[in-house]
Amino acid sequence: xxxxxxxxxxxxxxxxxxxxxxxxxxxxxxxxxxxxxxxxxxxxxxxxxxxxxxxxxxxxxxxxxxxxxxxxxxxxxxxxxxxxxxxxxxxxxxxxxxxxxxxxxxxxxxxxxxxxxxxxxxxxxxxxxxxxxxxxxxxxxxxxxxxxxxxxxxxxxxxxxxxxxxxxxxxxxxxxxxxxxxxxxxxxxxxxxxxxxxxxxxxxxxxxxxxxxxxxxxxxxxxxxxxxxxxxxxxxxxxxxxxxxxxxxxxxxxxxxxxxxxxxxxxxxxxxxxxxxxxxxxxxxxxxxxxxxxxxxxxxxxxxxxxxxxxxxxxxxxxxxxxxxxxxxxxxxxxxxxxxxxxxxxxxxxxxxxxxxxxxxxxxxxxxxxxxxxxxxxxxxxxxxxxxxxxxxxxxxxxxxxxxxxxxxxxxxxxxxxxxxxxxxxxxxxxxxxxxxxxxxxxxxxxxxxxxxxxxxxxxxxxxxxxxxxxxxxxxxxxxxxxxxxxxxxxxxxxxxxxxxxxxxxxxxxxxxxxxxxxxxxxxxxxxxxxxxxxxxxxxxxxxxxxxxxxxxxxxxxxxxxxxxxxxxxxxxxxxxxxxxxxxxxxxxxxxxxxxxxxxxxxxxxxxxxxxxxxxxxxxxxxxxxxxxxxxxxxxxxxxxxxxxxxxxxxxxxxxxxxxxxxxxxxxxxxxxxxxxxxxxxxxxxxxxxxxxxxxxxxxxxxxxxxxxxxxxxxxxxxxxxxxxxxxxxxxxxxxxxxxxxxxxxxxxxxxxxxxxxxxxxxxxxxxxxxxxxxxxxxxxxxxxxxxxxxxxxxxxxxxxxxxxxxxxxxxxxxx
Amino acid sequence: xxxxxxxxxxxxxxxxxxxxxxxxxxxxxxxxxxxxxxxxxxxxxxxxxxxxxxxxxxxxxxxxxxxxxxxxxxxxxxxxxxxxxxx
Numbered sequence: 026x027x028x029x030x031x032x033x034x035x036x037x038x039x040x041x042x043x044x045x046x047x048x049x050x051x052x053x054x055x056x057x058x059x060x061x062x063x064x065x066x067x068x069x070x071x072x073x074x075x076x077x078x079x080x081x082x083x084x085x086x087x088x089x090x091x092x093x094x095x096x097x098x099x100x101x102x103x104x105x106x107x108x109x110x111x112x113x114x115x116x117x118x119x120x121x122x123x124x125x126x127x128x129x130x131x132x133x134x135x136x137x138x139x140x141x142x143x144x145x146x147x148x149x150x151x152x153x154x155x156x157x158x159x160x161x162x163x164x165x166x167x168x169x170x171x172x173x174x175x176x177x178x179x180x181x182x183x184x185x186x187x188x189x190x191x192x193x194x195x196x197x198x199x200x201x202x203x204x205x206x207x208x209x210x211x212x213x214x215x216x217x218x219x220x221x222x223x224x225x226x227x228x229x230x231x232x233x234x235x236x237x238x239x240x241x242x243x244x245x246x247x248x249x250x251x252x253x254x255x256x257x258x259x260x261x262x263x264x265x266x267x268x269x270x271x272x273x274x275x276x277x278x279x280x281x282x283x284x285x286x287x288x289x290x291x292x293x294x295x296x297x298x299x300x301x302x303x304x305x306x307x308x309x310x311x312x313x314x315x316x317x318x319x320x321x322x323x324x325x326x327x328x329x330x331x332x333x334x335x336x337x338x339x340x341x342x343x344x345x346x347x348x349x350x351x352x353x354x355x356x357x358x359x360x361x362x363x364x365x366x367x368x369x370x371x372x373x374x375x376x377x378x379x380x381x382x383x384x385x386x387x388x389x390x391x392x393x394x395x396x397x398x399x400x401x402x403x404x405x406x407x408x409x410x411x412x413x414x415x416x417x418x419x420x421x422x423x424x425x426x427x428x429x430x431x432x433x434x435x436x437x438x439x440x441x442x443x444x445x446x447x448x449x450x451x452x453x454x455x456x457x458x459x460x461x462x463x464x465x466x467x468x469x470x471x472x473x474x475x476x477x478x479x480x481x482x483x484x485x486x487x488x489x490x491x492x493x494x495x496x497x498x499x500x501x502x503x504x505x506x507x508x509x510x511x512x513x514x515x516x517x518x519x520x521x522x523x524x525x526x527x528x529x530x531x532x533x534x535x536x537x538x539x540x541x542x543x544x545x546x547x548x549x550x551x552x553x554x555x556x557x558x559x560x561x562x563x564x565x566x567x568x569x570x571x572x573x574x575x576x577x578x579x580x581x582x583x584x585x586x587x588x589x590x591x592x593x594x595x596x597x598x599x600x601x602x603x604x605x606x607x608x609x610x611x612x613x614x615x616x617x618x619x620x621x622x623x624x625x626x627x628x629x630x631x632x633x634x635x636x637x638x639x640x641x642x643x644x645x646x647x648x649x650x651x652x653x654x655x656x657x658x659x660x661x662x663x664x665x666x667x668x669x670x671x672x673x674x675x676x677x678x679x680x681x682x683x684x685x686x687x688x689x690x691x692x693x694x695x696x697x698x699x700x701x702x703x704x705x706x707x708x709x710x711x712x713x714x715x716x717x718x719x720x721x722x723x724x725x726x727x728x729x730x731x732x733x734x735x736x737x738x739x740x741x742x743x744x745x746x747x748x749x750x751x752x753x754x755x756x757x758x759x760x761x762x763x764x765x766x767x768x769x770x771x772x773x774x775x776x777x778x779x780x781x782x783x784x785x786x787x788x789x790x791x792x793x794x795x796x797x798x799x800x801x802x803x804x805x806x807x808x809x810x811x812x813x814x815x816x817x818x819x820x821x822x823x824x825x826x827x828x829x830x831x832x833x834x835x836x837x838x839x840x841x
Numbered sequence: 842x843x844x845x846x847x848x849x850x851x852x853x854x855x856x857x858x859x860x861x862x863x864x865x866x867x868x869x870x871x872x873x874x875x876x877x878x879x880x881x882x883x884x885x886x887x888x889x890x891x892x893x894x895x896x897x898x899x900x901x902x903x904x905x906x907x908x909x910x911x912x913x914x915x916x917x918x919x920x921x922x923x924x925x926x927x928x
Contacts, residue, residue, distance in 0.1 A: 097879065101899035104911020111908070112927070147908075154909035158877045158901040165880020532897065 058153050061103060062160075068096055069160055073167055080174050090171050094525065097164050100157045107150050114143050114150075179521070182438035187379045197376040204373050208305075215302045226295035234288035241280045263466030266334050267459070270325035278318040285310045301370050308366035312359045319355040323348055326459070336459050340403035340410055347399055354392040358448060361385035361441075379437050386432035386440035393425035393447060421447075446519065453515050460508035468501035486565075546610055553609025560601020568593050587652055587668070588645040595670075633688065637671040640687035644668055649690075650697045655765070657696035658685060698765045704737075705765025707772045711779055712753025714789040719746055719754055722788060726758045729778045735771045736760040752794035862900075864918045865892040872920065875903040887920070 072092055079085035121140050125132055219227050289310055292298050298306045328334045329344040339347065361382070368378045397418050400410035412418060424447050432440035482488060488496065514527045535548045568590050620627075645668060650656050654665050656675065663677035673690060675683045698705065713722050723744050730742035742760040749755070758779070762771050783790060866872060866887040874885045878900035885902070887893050896902070902910045905923035912918075917928040 098899070101911055101913055104901060104909075105913050108911070108927070115924070151907070151909045154901060154911055157911065158909065161877055161880045161901065162882065163880070168880070529898070 058107070058149065062153050062156050065096065065100060065103065065157075066160060069163060069167075072096070073163075076167060076171060076174070081178060083175060083178055086171050086175050086178075090168060090523075093164050093168050093171070097161055100161050100164070104154050104157050107153065111147070111150055114147050118143050118147070183442055184436065185438050186435045187375075187437055188435055193380065194376075197380050200374050201377050201380070204368075204371060204377060207371060208367070211302055211305075215298065219297055223296065227297060230288075230291040230295045230297055234284065234291050237287045238284040241284055245276055245280045263336075263463060266336055267463050269334060270336055270459075274318070274321045274325045278314070278321055281317050282314045285314050304370045305367060308363055308370075312363040315362075316355060316359045319359075320352050323351040323355070326455070327351075336462065337401075338403075339401040343399055343401035343403075343410065347396065347401060350392055350396045350399070354389055354396075354448065357385055357388050357392070358445075361389075382437045382441050383432045383435075386437065386444050387429050389444040389448070390425045390428035390432065390440075393421055393428070393444075397421040397425065449519050450516055453512055453519065457508050457512040460504060460512070464501040464504035464508070467504060468498045549608060549610040553605040553607075553611075556608050557601045557605030560604060561598060564594055564597025564601065567597060588648065591669075592642075592645060633686070634671065636688045637686045640691040641668065641670050641673075643691060644673070644687055649695060650700065654700065655698040657698070658690060658693060661685065703764045703766070704761060705768050706759055706761050707768055707775065709758040709760075709772055709775055709779065710747075710755065711758070711783075712750055712755045712790060713783070714753060714791040717754065717788045719756075721786070722754070722756060725782050725786065725788075726756060726779065729775060729782055730758055730760045733760070733771065733775060733778070735762050735767055735774075737763060753791045861894045862896040862912045862914050862916045862918065863892060863894050864902075864920065866890060866920045868920060868922065872905045872923075874905070877901045 072089055076086070076089055079089065118140065121136060121143075124137070124140065289307060292303070292306065326336050327339055327344040327348050328336075329341070329348050332341060332344075335344065364381050364385075365378070367373070368381070397413065400412045402411040404411050413421075424443065428440050428443045428447070431437075431443065482496070483493060510531075514531070517527050518524065535546070571593060572586060572590055644650075650665055652665050652668060656662070656665055658675075661675055661677065661683045663675040663681075663683065665673060666676045666682065667674040668687075672684045672686050675685060677683060711726075713719075723746060726744035727742065730736050730744065731738075736742050737760075740761045742758070745757045745759065747755045747757050758775065760771070760775070762768065780790075782788075864874075864885075864887060866889060869889050871886065871888045871891075874887065876883050876885045876895065878896055879898060885893065885895055896912050897914050899911075899913050902912060904910060904925045905920065908925065910918075910925055918925050919928060920926075
């Protein structure tokens, strides 16, 4: 008894503990949800506070905006994370059913308790979700606030005017000198510190970075040597030029960037620089990398030394000038950037920064003017050079003038902004132009065929020249699209739109353009076209595979193979088209209504076409003739060359191709000389003169037939005595031959043989024979008593002339 | 072969990018749901038996029965008797 009691107490205890545990577990998740949302709220409040603090710091505002975007995503994830719990709570509530109404028997306490708990939990979750929702609204407000602050900041910077007298006075110069002295002092003390205490680190850092630089330099050279300038001949195709430009720009730039990055990392690691000196060092490295990249880019585009490699048709002198000017502009830009960083790090006084910006902006403006005045395109006819097109030259001059004016008047922020925009937007536009040039080069006739990619494609898929040209055009379109897709967002970014806006706009543009109640999705259409293309290629591959592997192994003849291949082709293309259309999102049900209305008219119009098409299918299946047969239809006789959807091509022996609609071949009778076999019969009719021995002639004919090498023994040749002709005894020699195409040759040979044999044996082949009876008049009275008016003597002789084409009956032909 | 594979990969990628949540109203009455997308409140009207695509970048929706839901943009939802069921 005590044993049972103890056991029972233990069990109760475990159950209670478990219950408590479950409760606390639930309570824990309740707390978990609450704590999470509290943490998010805390984060949001922090960001909102920082926005207020950093109202004048553009960089901070940008990073705060990024934080807000992250927070928004976390909120959504937080909300979604409750879904499984919500689903299970709802499910359990549905199982429990609703609470009993008044008057119904009460339910167990446990059920009521559970229901209440579940409802409470649901309320809590809903509370969290609505909390998250309102937080997302706060986030949106905060982002809008950031946008406003940045806009104000920007406008202030742009429109702030500094009086030039305030800038260009001796005070500024002395401030500048002071600043330079301070810089010197900073670096001198730093270097001394390093030299005294960190010599080994310094050497290690220098040594390692040099090592890395040299190693990457050699690696680059080895890997891309074939692509470098000096290995390519003079006149290269546009492809080659682009790839050379690409490799000679990006790869060295990447190498240099990597080397500098490693140097920077080593500097930090070994503690060579720190604080201000580190920031200045970093700015210096960035400046070097940027200059190197731009210098490479400019040289790669204009290539002063090698006219054959230029990406644009500049004259030689213009190339040198443009290269110099562009590099100078980049240099000034970068020096300006470096000084700007320097001023920020050292907190230089305002007049110094303004003076520096002013000088930089004016210099850049002048350089832009100089570039606009260059005459880059050589004119072969006149020998002089043509300037830039007006559409480019005039805006450039205007903008450059604007920049200089703004800087001179003191609107330094504006001048700097405009200068930066001109340079960078110009660079992006120039790159886009090069991209478009590439597209044009690809779409030229024969361009794709000549390149290595084209050769590989041609051999792999056996494309013809025209097919390659078409592919070139498609490729060109893709390149244009790519240029647009990359260039437009870049320019938008440059002009201050942020990334999220750009991506969401493009996304909306692609997925749904709503016109009225129609919604077109460019994505879907492209996808549909792509899938159709894939299906088409797959069908081709399937056809080839079937033909090569399945049918070549089994000994099906070529006609059947052709049929199967064609039918597979049709089926594959039909499937691909259906898939493509459905993926593209076209609602075929709408089409069905229209099609129903038009079907009557279309039906009548397409009657014949469908007739031909179905006839074509029947021809393919039933195969009354196959490709290569000699057929006779109506008035056409020739070899079948192609059986296609609507018509069959027959090539006559005069090499004319007659295209017969299939319906005619099905509905009318078609004679096929080579349907089951190639046997043929040659009939040679010959007449011998009356007076010849028919049996001798018969024997002669049989002999000739049997001695000919092409005449078959089975069925045996036959010499037939067909009849007693008007002029001759008619015989016919009928022989069978192996190949009906030999018919003419064999009959000619036999005729020669017959002629010679007859000649040898003296048998005549007569001309058409006529008997002429001439009755001479007698001396008796010439008057016929019954016909007094007639004079017998004057009656013509009784010459019987046979009617046209006929032979006289009766008398034998008399020969000598 | 490579061309087909490449094309297929591109197709799959494009199909993956173009996505949004789809909500189908299986009830006989039209609903107007309160939706907060990227912190902007709006109303989403779904007719009886109709289906809409919405919410590409995550949103909070209030169902007709008062439930709050958080969507991330890849869900398929059916509204039955005012309640949302996820497919």
